[in-house]
Amino acid sequence: MTSILRRNFVCYEVSLNLPAMHKFAKQWRLAFATIYCSRAITNSPKKAKKLSPRKSPSYASISIHDLVPSSFDIDQSQLTKLVKDKDLGHLQEFGGVQKVASTLETDVSAGINGDPDDVSCRQNAFGINSYKKPPTKSFFHFVVEAFKDLTIMILLVCAGLSLGFGIKEDGVKEGWYDGGSIFVAVFLVIAVSAGSNYRQNRQFEKLSQVSGNILIDVIRKGRRQQVSIFEIVVGDLVCLKIGDQVPADGLFLDGHSLQIDESSMTGESDHVEVNHKENPFLFSGTKVADGYGQMLVTSVGMNTTWGEMMSLISRDNSEQTPLQARLNKLTSSIGKVGLAVAFLVLVVLLIRYFTGNTQDEYGNREFIAGQTTGDDIINSVVSIIAAAVTIVVVAIPEGLPLAVTLTLAYSMKRMMADQAMVRKLSACETMGSATTICTDKTGTLTMNQMKVTKFWVSQDSVAEDTYSSISKFILDLIQDGVALNTTGSVFRSSLGSEYEFSGSPTEKAILSWATSQLSMDMEDTKKSCEVIQVEAFNSQKKRSGVLIRKSSDDTFHVHWKGAAEMLLAKCSSFYDESGIVKDLDTDERMRFEQIIQGMAASSLRCIAFTHKQVSEEAIKEREDGKNIQEDGLTLLGLVGIKDPCRPGVKSAVQACQDAGVNIKMITGDSIFTAKAIAMECGILRPEDDASSGAIVEGAEFRNYTPEERLWRVEKIRVMARSSPVDKLLMVQCLKQKGHVVAVTGDGTNDAPALKEADIGLSMGIQGTEVAKESSDIVILDDNFASVPTVLQWGRCVYNNIQKFIQFQLTVNVAALVINFVAAVSSGDVPLTAVQLLWVNLIMDTLGALALATERPTRELMEKPPVGRTEPLITNVMWRNIVAQATYQMAILLTLQFKGESIFGVDEAVKQTLIFNAFVLCQVFNEFNARKLEKRNVFEGIHKNKLFLGIIFVTVVLQVVMVEFLKRFADTERLSWGQWGACVGIAAMSWPIGWVIKCIPVPDIPIFIYLGLKSKKLARKIVHREQ
Secondary structure: OHHHHHHOOOOOEEEOOOHHHHHHHHHHHHHHHHHHHHHHHHOOOOOOOOOOOOOOOOOOOOEEEOOOOOOOOOOHHHHHHHHHOOOHHHHHHHOHHHHHHHHOOOEOOOEEOOOHHHHHHHHHHHOOOOOOOOOOOOHHHHHHHHHOOHHHHHHHHHHHHHHHHHHHHHHHHHHOHHHHHHHHHHHHHHHHHHHHHHHHHHHHHHHHHHHOOOEEEEEEOOEEEEEEHHHOOOOOEEEEOOOOEOOOEEEEEEEEEEEEEOHHHHOOOOOEEOOOOOOOEEOOOOEEEEEEEEEEEEEOHHHOHHHHHHHHOOOOOOOOOHHHHHHHHHHHHHHHHHHHHHHHHHHHHHHHHHOOOOEOOOOOEOOOOOOOOHHHHHHHHHHHHHHHHHHHHHHOOOHHHHHHHHHHHHHHHHHHHOOEEEOOHHHHHHHHHOOEEEEOOOOOOEOOOOEEEEEEEOOEEOOHHHHHHOOHHHHHHHHHHHHHOOOOEEEOOOOOOOOEEEOOHHHHHHHHHHHHHOOOOHHHHHHOEEEEEEEEEEOOOOEEEEEEEEOOOOOEEEEEEEEHHHHHOOEEEEEOOOOOEEEOOHHHHHHHHHHHHHHHHOOEEEEEEEEEEEOOHHHHHHHOOOOOOOOOEEEEEEEEEEOOEOOOHHHHHHHHHHOOOEEEEEOOOOHHHHHHHHHHHOOOOOOOOHHHOOEEEHHHHHHOOHHHHHHHOOOOOEEEOOOHHHHHHHHHHHHHOOOOEEEEEOOHHHHHHHHHOOEEEEEOOOOOHHHHHHOOEEEOOOOOOHHHHHHHHHHHHHHHHHHHHHHHHHHHHHHHHHHHHHHHHHOOOOOOHHHHHHHHHHHHHHHHHHHHOOOOOHHHHHOOOOOOOOOOOOHHHHHHHHHHHHHHHHHHHHHHHHHHHHHOOOHHHHHHHHHHHHHHHHHHHHHHHOOOOOOOOOOOHHHOHHHHHHHHHHHHHHHHHHHOOHHHHOOOOOOHHHHHHHHHHHHOHHHHHHHHOOOOOOOOOHHHHOOOOOHHHHHHHHHHHO
């Protein structure tokens, strides 16, 4: 019966909170379950009524909660209270962390069972590890946002007035056309704009969900494995290391020197130490700053404090990128010009109307003082205002922000397929301006598949089949140093099965070597020793240490493991192959240094193992807060770890250098290893060395004066033995020199440099959560070959925006000038409100879709980086805009004034010819906009199916507008000859574009000649060209 209850989703839980009745809890549960189920079987389902016990001093009240059934002897409220209140006394009263673990049916060494039934049961009892998110913005939300546009509101008011007066004057059957047409056109613009924004918002939501899916190390069935953060359940044993995000609330179970950054919760920057004695409480959303440990999960998802906070935070994707900010300024400037022109047109048309200089379609004066009715006056004035407002709609390029959103969303989606996940939109475009990339070595330039290939004891290299010649005493000490001084683990499901190793790539390589070559049994070694103190590896010291007590003889030992030359400096003696300790004099030290340099020159990472037996005083020193002893050590041996370069890295480095981007390698490895790898990757040339300033050590760079650093930083190609502080200094110096800097990083200590850089690139596989949160883009495969792809997409974003600006400004200039000249000279606006709205739809939304989704081309990587201070509209663009706009204005104004006589048509057909020729000019010019400088505008066009589709749809809709929507668009049907003439006029933009691109333009922006830009910018550009 109880098993049936456990599988139910809605039942009752008995919670006994009185201390005297704890031991009867199970009996009470069973009794209640039996009564409940018997009632459920005998009675038909009825609405449950609240049970309220009668007040009586003869028995204790039992609270019955309407909760999910649970087989665990603890409920979620008790678990939450244990951790949330940070009440150590309450935890000890309960029985401590071990008691909580047993209550949750968790083995403190093997973890939970972890099979699907167990996980499902825990999720039903305690919830899943996800947060309630605010509802996503609906399509209706974006429709409302589009309606808030001032010009749209004015147009709707004008459409309403026009509709009202039209129906009053001509009746419903005929009078709705003018106002109704404007309504339909406005609603079409709003629908397309809102639909596009809604689609992009959904895409950003999906990307944010992917970025939140973190892999967490847990122990289940005695095996260390990675699971999604969303699959963490109450009772899980989670392994924490430096840089990890704590995935849920829980209790500290085991570990050493665990320091937690709780600033995300408390705002305090000081790190909090977590241990058994004083503070075993861990909270979701905090970060591991130092040390390592295991935690027992007690609350997940909405039951954590972090969950409550996150549910209240709305993910707003309205982040404005620098390029969007610049475009908004450009939009504002163009809008002001448009407003000025529209105001002049309004004034001129009103003056001409009220002075009797305008005529209706029958040739009669529209306004006669004292005779024209008030309704006619208002109707005419509304039409004039609608025309002026529509000019503003065309003049204001609302499509610019939309184009940025479209191209950013498109590039983000494509970059995801190319193993790069964008966390911050601005990084897409900033990457296009990058001039320097500072990259890590391990895992980025190399494969991160490490293997021990060399083993030295004393000054002799030991071959794999000759390990038996080495003293067992030394091999045992090395096994102790490997098994106890590690954050990795070894798992073997059964005798004869393959070993599974976990930890960092270096740890896994050493554990694999010790297990296979030294026959190390990690579990036996751990059982024979007690770990007293641990000093976790960090990138400052580049070593890790452990203080242990051996159970067999009650002696205390210190083991250190880390960078060979650094530990060699701490040694005063070494073991020979027989296990005899020898002094490490100057000559011997020099020989060891040569061995280390020889391995490093062969691209091997050199790791040293050192040892020291210490007295019991070491325990007292530990209690006094001192670190593990690290002087007077004895060298046990050296191992060389091979990490081969990734295939394709050399060509990726070359691609970046060809694109004018400098590559600098910053690594914690020795200067010899760094040089060997840099030569292999193509970062260094054969003639580059330390004397030329191309290679430097972190300490040396750190000790330069600020002026010297700025002077030397350009020449440096490789920085070895660097710390995170050195990387940060390098980034700061490069930025001071005017560089746009991209930095790759994977460790917690890389966070400052990743934040300081213009673009932070973190590693998706080896990167810590702290590094990922500090970065702008996550390289999902940790491969440097993905960096040129990101660079190419960054340049593509900028290039696509420039294409759209050129296309839109051509339309804007032509439409404004044509309407203004026609209005001033003849009092007639050749393009009506509906026609201008159609043009606005073509250039704003459809044009943005067509040009913003162009894929990157090879030529983009053959140009130097685009400087952040360079103008958006280049001289090349101005040349193209002026040529095409001038041609369109000349042709269309000729049609306006001489069209009737040239084609032998009436006024209505002439106006349709102007509208048709103007739209087709934009269609043909859209092809020209695909290539800003290249004369062949059709290159690669077959790859962009969306572009061709939009051109086809635009042409089809234009035919429908002219031939079938006479009343709606105020057009007349055209003959085949007239269509041919319009196409011929529009097609002339292709040869004009080809010819105009043969004309060279100066590199210095044209506005500098006009004195509108600072001389400083001119000097910068001239200097870079030199």
